[in-house]
Amino acid sequence: MIKSLWARAGLTALLLCSAGWATAAEAAKGRPNILLILSDDEDVASHAYMPKTKALIEDQGAAFDNYFVTYSFCCPSRATTLRGEYAHNHRIQGNVLPTGGARKFRALGHEESTVATWLQAGGYRTGLFGKYMNDYAPEEGHVPPGWDEWYGTRDGYYDYVMNENGTPVSYGDQAEDYSTDVLAGHAAAAIRRAAAAAEPFFFIVAPFAPHAPETPAPRHEHLFADLTYPRLGSFDEADVSDKPSLIRERPRLAPWQLETIDKVYRLRLGTLQAVDDLVETLVSVLQATGELENTYVVYTSDNGWHMGEHRQFVGKTTAYEEDIRVPFVMRGPGVPRGARFSPFVLNNDLAPTFAAMAGVTPPGFVDGRSFLPLLEDPKRPWRHSFAIERRQRETMEIVGPASFHAVRTADWTYVEYFNGERELYDLRADPQQLDNVVATAEPLLLDQLSRRLAELANCAAQNCREIEDAPLSPAVALDTGQDSKTTQQ
Secondary structure (H helix, E strand, O other), X not given: OHHHHHHHHHHHHHHHHHOOHHHHXXXXXXXXXXXXXXXXXXXXXXXXXXXXXXXXXXOOOEEEOOEEOOOOOHHHHHHHXXXXXXXXXXXOOOOOOOOOOHHHHHHOOHHHOOHHHHXXXXXXXXXXXXXXXXXXXXXXXXXXXOOOEEEXXXXXXXXXXXXXXXXXXXOOOOHHHXXXXXXXXXXXXXXXXXXXXXXXXXXXXXXXXXXXXXXXXHHHXXXXXOOOOOOOOOEOXXXXXXXXXXXXXXXXXXXXXHHHHHHHHHHHHXXXXXXXXXXXXXXXXXXXXXXXXXXXXXXXXXXXXXXXXXXXXEEOOOOOHHHHEOOEEEEOOOOOOOEEEOXXXXXXXXXXXXXXXXXXXXXXXXXXXXXXXXXXXXXXXXXXXXXXXXXXXXXXOOOOOOOXXXXXXXXXXXXXXOOOOEEEEEOOOOOOOOOOOOOOOOHHHHHHHHHHHHHHHOOOOHHHHHHHHOOOOOOOOOOOOOOOHHHHO
């Protein structure tokens, strides 16, 4: 199935290169639909409380256990989703001017070339429903190039403005205004329109949940009343003497913070129940219109979220696993049912993968790659490492010298902070990242990781893929000594 899909994709690309718009629309007929459901700040642990999504997407398709975002912050991550680039290349490194935001994305000319413009030029009907980017102003009525259906917002569960195809519409504070449900209705109607017109579609549905201020729909307000946030070994970490000053100078979590974490956890899970309902609604519409078997349905989030790990209160933007690893499940043509994939897949890969699904060749600036080949051969040669970035200090969530470059491999997370501090975690022995072994690591290992980090921090396009694919030398043994926190436990 996958091979025939790629063959048709190649034929479509050839036709598009030799014909105009009318031919592109004709050539696109029969191509698969693509539906991306993109939540906001959803961590892996919370995703376990979405039974409908599991039953309708994961159980009918595949889960990617090593899916990561390369810049764990809303706007940089969403820019990467649309462009397939590391943040150091698209230069959206914050949520608002001067470092980022929708206005900077537009000013840089990035709206002129996104996965939406590529697929629209390939004959697809495109649509965005929900959060576009931070600093987007729906009340101004701007619809970026490449979108046929536009129901764009900035944030909020109630009392928000939605730009509906160029017309700003205000919503209130009643149950029927709950944004996740409103988006489900608009996206469902758009699917019906596309199906009736026999047009292949590429839609992004981006609810605000479970982002703060965590506000469940009325029907979910009282769920999870007795639930408490998991207290794993990294939660309110007892010994942070080996951590960078960003963490080392933090006190243990106060009682009010512990209580708040549990409350926020319950509210976050409550907001996700409406997203679970949204998934059910859209899959049902796909089924009713006869489009389900010809549609890739992808579910993921823009970044992860920490609550209490390593003494941090709540937030994101670190290189720790809670922030960079996010849920990723999908179903669709050629996706093996019940499969679990372990190779590294990144948000850098979304745009080029959607292009491959549609039979469209992405521009040369793209850093990521299509992960469709993994569906046929999960053991094929693949990336060995990738970069994690944070170049803009975000004092709302992390205070201190927290800008960094980092590299993640199967065995290691290595971080270089801009103030000179470093972290190194042996992920196989210490998956919760309790024991920073940078002081006891072999110099050769540190040199290898530092060199790879520097290469990735400045890579672009094909060069990124070549660097990511290059294997590191065989692992160098650690001399961790007997005073290691991991050894003592």
